[in-house]
Amino acid sequence: MIRLRDVHLRLGERDVLRGVDADLGEQRIGVVGANGSGKSSLARLLNGLLVPTRGSVTVDGLDTARDGAKVRRRVGFVFSDPDAQIVMPTVAEDVAFSLRRQKLAREQVQARVAQVLGRFGLAAHADHPAHLLSGGQKQLLALAAILVTEPGVLVLDEPTTLLDLRNTRRIADLVSALPLQVVHVTHHLDLLAGYDRVLVVDDGRIAADDSPAAALEFYRRSQS
């Protein structure tokens, strides 16, 4: 369970979030909002990449400001630009990089890397340079590199923004099959159709918090 209590966030001279309260317990939660509304900052609060200026964010009782490292082990984060997320030169090495803190034996690391690359259709590219992958494959790699650590929660910050329709659908299908809690920030509203709950962020506040149909209808009306 993720709890946000009276969360305020100030970045520089700007109040990005202003008094956000929410209990996020559902398996599939969507977050939508206009550019600059504060939705990406809200996502970054969930794994401690940002900490609130006032108020608190807890994940399973762990405060993101005090227990950032433990929170990040529980909450995986995927960004919109996979090029900024891929650290190591080759595909398998980048996935293995995520496991370096777990002090596993080399064979165990190799087995887990092979397993996750197989699941994401990247096994044939294991030893290939990551920068030669297509945009869709890079995002799959970014996702694989996070999921290999088996987080309990996955936060996606517009992961399909740079992808074509086919790869967008592929990522969406993979995400929908994951047996973990997903918080998905996106501008692709159709991806949220089967979700349990959608939050609409507007000007640093949660303007709507409802079922996908109701929340997205509210969002469309507010943007027209």
Next chain:
Amino acid sequence: MLTSVYRPGTSPLHRARAGTKLLALAVGASALAWQRSVPAVAVGALVVAAAVAVAGMPARWVWEQLRPLRWVLLLVAGFQVLTQDWRLALVVCATLALAVLAAALVTATTRMQELLDVLQRLLQPLRRVGVDPDRVALLLALTLRAVPVLQGLIAEVGDARRARGCERSLRALLVPLLIRTLRHADNLGEALAARGVDD
């Protein structure tokens, strides 16, 4: 270039330990530089040729490794002929080419992670003076990873510059390139934090 040199394979050279290969490279290159003789270069060439064959590298790969070196070799050869003699020019140039080829062979048959592991082990004694081997290895990996990213950024900014009709403007290249590089650095830092690098 270094980011794309690993060529998957199952040859004995691929299976050999990274530390052993690096040690052999260091010893071989030092011996050639120390000997500076035609017989030593001939033996070195035979060893490197055998290693290239064992690793299953095609002739084209050998040419790809040596091609970027051709102007350097020409300069060195010219300088040696002018100041010494043609025999020493031959030995120096051959030593340089063999060392580069042998180093390329090590990186072509060794995964980056294995090389970084060796580096981390070698740097362990420096912990006492405040050097963090994990950090140094990560820095090296990020540096290698940055090469294709920067190449991509330069290509994109170059395209944008051409599209706006200012092909000759250095400012139209450097300003957006600097901004995008800094933004990439910011995003990368954030991604590293998200992956628990500082934890």
